[in-house]
Amino acid sequence: MNVNQSAPPLPPFGQSQPVYPGYHPSSYGGQPGSTAPPTPYGAYNGPVPGYQQTPPPGVSRAPPSSEAPPASTAQAPSGQAAYGQFGQGDVQNGPSSTVQMQRFPGSQPFGSVPLAPVVSQPTVLQPYGPPPTSAQVTAQLAGMQISGAVAPALPPVGLGYGPPTSLASASGSFPNSGLYGSYPQGQAPPLSQAQGHLGAQPPQRSAPPQASSFTSPASGGPRMPSMTGPLLSGQGFGGPSLSQPNHVSSPPPQALPPGTQMTGPPGPPPPMHSSQQPGYQLQQNGSFGPARGPQSNYGSSYPGAPTFGSQPGPPQPLPPKRLDPDAIPSPIQVIEDDRNNRGSEPFVTGVRGQVPPLVTTNFLVKDQGNASPRYIRCTSYNIPCTSDMAKQAQVPLAAVIKPLARLPPEEASPYVVDHGESGPLRCNRCKAYMCPFMQFVEGGRRFQCCFCSCINDVPPQYFQHLDHTGKRVDAYDRPELSLGSYEFLATVDYCKNNKFPSPPAFIFMIDVSYNAIRSGLVRLLCEELKSLLDYLPREGGAEESAIRVGFVTYNKVLHFYNVKSSLAQPQMMVVSDVADMFVPLLDGFLVNVSESRAVITSLLDQIPEMFADTRETETVFAPVIQAGMEALKAAECAGKLFLFHTSLPIAEAPGKLKNRDDRKLINTDKEKTLFQPQTGAYQTLAKECVAQGCCVDLFLFPNQYVDVATLSVVPQLTGGSVYKYACFQVENDQERFLSDLRRDVQKVVGFDAVMRVRTSTGIRAVDFFGAFYMSNTTDVELAGLDGDKTVTVEFKHDDRLNEESGALLQCALLYTSCAGQRRLRIHNLALNCCTQLADLYRNCETDTLINYMAKFAYRGVLNSPVKTVRDTLITQCAQILACYRKNCASPSSAGQLILPECMKLLPVYLNCVLKSDVLQPGAEVTTDDRAYVRQLVTSMDVAETNVFFYPRLLPLTKSPIESATEPPAVRASEERLSNGDIYLLENGLNLFLWVGASVQQGVVQSLFSVSSFSQITSGLSVLPVLDNPLSKKVRGLIDSLRAQRSRYMKLIVVKQEDKLEMLFKHFLVEDKSLSGGASYVDFLCHMHKEIRQLLS
């Protein structure tokens, strides 16, 4: 037999992995728990010496001062003077007559730039009591009757859904930069009303801090019986000693709407409403008590408060019981349990419908036929067989797909399969690609498509015999027959215009208007680029990147630069006709970095000098993108534009914008317009960019409103990224900006991509979320796609599914690599199908559900009032949980809230989405912040949304200093903070170090090198580098947290009781928020009420 010879030789599997070109393991950010702190820019800081020495060896750079005197005077310099900087006299006439000399119109007003002063704030300390002794805690515990999960308290339902409290309005003095930008110090709102709120008795993590919530019978009412119904096996009844309650009692029946039938044993007699108030008010030493003024008279003072849900008729009776925060499902516990249970074994993908470990668990993946969860995560791994079942459950069926996800170094990148001229083998009918689920029949001469059942001939060169089980004998030699993920080399048929692509290009387009120069941005950027250009993405073992680069500067006009290697000096060409943008030069605009290094370095030295005295404050924006796109078109290549932009583009030009920010629109039907672009011009432009494979990354440096909603349209539709540095100042923000820039420039990108998701008969992809463009209903077009971006796909039934065959997904991404190679990346995933709803609920993934629901809601605000969007989310969540209760849970009293094990965190996480800045903004959140976050979340992966909506709060001095692992997190609630401790809080974008007022003096000394708490500078963003174990540990932890995230998190040191604490508390998401968002406990009670209404 020589049949084996028909197969092209392939490397054996599981052994040495062919290097997947361009995926530098060192750039993988690592996972929590990895021992060595990963280096985020490994390649960058790596073995190449002298990165920080800007001019590479052997490159001579003309001193800028001698070559390019700054454009003379403070008045408008003459065009001749500016032009003369290039001094060679051979360029002034470009290929077109519209090429002009440079002008610096001096007509614009100056100096309206608000600069944030750096002010250190002496803190007036409130007296703090000593932390509770263990005896006190014990006494508290002894005073509680832990048997019941509920304690009488004032009705929480509806609490927090009223209009923002007066405190929220008082915080309106937050600067525009908000939480997402650099926060100028000294402008935080006063904290007067919140002072003293951190009680004298800080809770300890080891003991339930809310003792008062258990001791309130005296003022509240009778205690609940310890059990109100049968427990499901394995589900604990929620006392504080049980860590995993998902089956907790809740307010007793009198909270039910009139007419509700009770099925469980009757509860104790209802306390009268009037007597509930005092009981509630007793709970003020926790974080959800009515300590903040207006809430104390809740119940009568907000008749017009938005009703949560939609209950017509008279006000509902209020449930008088409060849940104990320790008795309700804890995200921390769920995360920890999953780490303990699933972190040690690799996740092997051979079994259909397996739910992977949580995104917060550090685990390895072995591909045995299904795509790694790093590439695809689903809301459920068991899909209802019928659409009726799916409608009943209301669980969205969606997959969050990250086609180019980076992998940890231990995991093999996808193999590249080359089928030569014949190209990848596909089904003739549905065009699905060969995959492990295709069934070979007739002795191997044909195969039946697993997606559409079509029988296809096997081409002779692909023929192979089958073994006795019907499997091809070469199955394990071929990635496409045995793995979930792999790549095919594409043939010319897969290329635009039937031509293999050229390598892509990067074009750096730098705003040189007054603001950009004044902030130091231009100088910083140019200096950085000189070295960063050595680190453009490369493929495999390539010596240098194939990517070519070009440079443009602009304000009201555009300046193109010829940096051809043969020139002694760069040449500038100015295009002022921004209405009809064209590229004035072809040859010499896009160049190879190493060939043109001297000219490029000279240019980057000269740019800051040339514009040093500019008075031009106006900018254009759309013409800049147009120019970059035209340049790529002329060069017949795909590529990426890096735009560095500072202001609202008000200069006369296409895409000109006006300031239309209007906070009065919040909570009105017109609020959606704040998220919509103000002109359609950018969509049109984006469409042209996509056709050219021109991806746009936008770095914004605004001092005021710049209309992020409009400016981010092109990045959003081209698969690009938006970064925002409000009130940028070099000294405060350079680390964050440079880190983001380095990562962004070095990241591997697929260009000119098209993604298609095929499904087996019975379901189909119906909706898509992410940063891309779609010109039809099936093809996701991405001018660029990097390893951080996800595309979320929703599926609907179009037929009945079959339990036996399950459901299949195949995601195919056609793209051009950084070296210009055309490839197809294929990810396959098989899911189970069920006829029992319980199977659906047992195989759900809440983190992915939340990712989907957040994206759904964040898109919804474009078209619907925000309140409608919130109500829709709540209703859907209640329906999901009610369906479980009705169909899957054991019968029990209506007084019990029963949550599916896999979804027990759905309420807490959903509440975080509901009270996020997009859906319920605080007074300090700007319109631009909201638009920025809205588009960021759209392409976040599951790990990112998880930490973004529920931040990680890490106590720093609880665990031994020697411990190499991250300290265990605590719940994001003020009551978990001990004033004798220090905490780090991160959400992927923000990083806080909170210092308790009673922290030991030695700790203060070790970390901050000052002798007392009062001497710590509030708002500090860098910890001093000190040679002691605690300092090393904390700084190491900060580095490690940053390495895990796709964007650099700037540190803000917050002192307890300091003004800045308000910012920090915004992230304690289990608490009631100042903008009216409910506490976790309150929301859970509300959710319970909604569920009971659905069931009644």
Ligand SMILES: [Zn+2]
């Ligand atoms: Zn097919």
